């Protein structure tokens with residue numbers, strides 16, 4: 001169990017975490033008892049996570065408005081999208097991105113998803129749909145069995161870039177899927193309307209050749225939603241620019257020496273806090289296309305799968321081109337026979 005927790009707690013298709021958060025939240029299990037048990041497990045990762053729980057309570061006592069007001073105060077001026085259609089699609093698991101949809105459906109029906117999936121859907125809301133993190137916080141408060149004002153707010157603040165500890169990664173909805181659900185079992189369970197898709201396309205049906213979609217009885221836009229956004233990279237770039245604009249507008253909250261954000265503490269003192277390297281780079285190189293510190297996580301599986309998909313599409317194209325050419329020859333032949341008569 002411990003080995004799986006250390007290395008594979010991300011898996012969506014296996015239960016590799018403890019699932020004790022609702023019991024901890026409602027006081028049915030004491031965190032001290034859990035800590036005592038966990039000492040024998042030799043899982044530093046687990047102990048770290050348990051400690052984060054206390055960290056969030058400490059943060060909430062320092063910043064009582066943690067659930068609604070950016071801790072990095074200048075991020076109040078950040079531009080966000082306000083598309084209600086996108087928010088609804090995210091909440092109801094109808095974004096057209098299978099892993100995001102599967103997780104949001106599980107959350108709605110069971111009131112729980114694992115930590116990795118919470119990061120995936122949060123990254124999607126914030127960095128790709130560019131919707132305000134407070135929307136995510138509110139939805140999680142409404143739907144999670146373990147909904148906890150302190151932990152939930154701390155995590156959404158950090159994901160939303162304005163928390164004390166900015167996440168240094170962004171989860172790509174397809175690359176994350178290949179990591180946590182490599183054979184698509186999880187997506188098939190929660191998105192049964194696309195279950196018949198072969199593994200290569202289960203996490204990106206929009207790349208599936210039309211003939212295979214037809215064979216699986218899938219009509220994108222009808223039986224399963226089209227993607228709410230298709231230009232993921234463009235959306236991510238815009239989100240990056242939104243943060244850089246805030247930092248440009250408020251040089252008084254950027255430490256001149258290190259480039260880190262400055263956060264005013266409740267007693268008035270301003271302290272520098274760790275800031276994502278890609279934000280610091282972009283501030284000084286606004287036109288640069290390739291940011292060497294990009295935070296989007298990519299995996300080797302994605303590249304392998306992309307090659308397989310390109311091959312399948314090429315084959316599909318060749319097959320339909322050959323089909324067309326056979327039909328054309330038949331039509332020509334018929335026409336000549338008709339003329340000969």
Ligand SMILES: Cc1cc2nc3c(=O)[nH]c(=O)nc-3n(C[C@H](O)[C@H](O)[C@H](O)COP(=O)(O)OP(=O)(O)OC[C@H]3O[C@@H](n4cnc5c(N)ncnc54)[C@H](O)[C@@H]3O)c2cc1C
Pocket residue numbers: 009017018019020021022024025049050052053056113114115116118119122140144146147148149151152153155156159
């Ligand atoms: C956007 C977002 C929102 C979240 N909202 C909540 C929430 O409202 N309530 C909640 O309990 N957890 C929240 N978490 C943290 C974490 O996802 C859950 O605690 C965990 O998934 C619960 O499952 P588990 O008991 O199997 O966790 P395990 O991984 O087995 O961890 C054991 C316990 O450690 C604590 N813990 C684990 N991860 C974290 C963390 N990242 N921060 C603080 N404590 C942690 C929890 O009490 C958890 O029950 C959130 C995470 C994210 C990314």
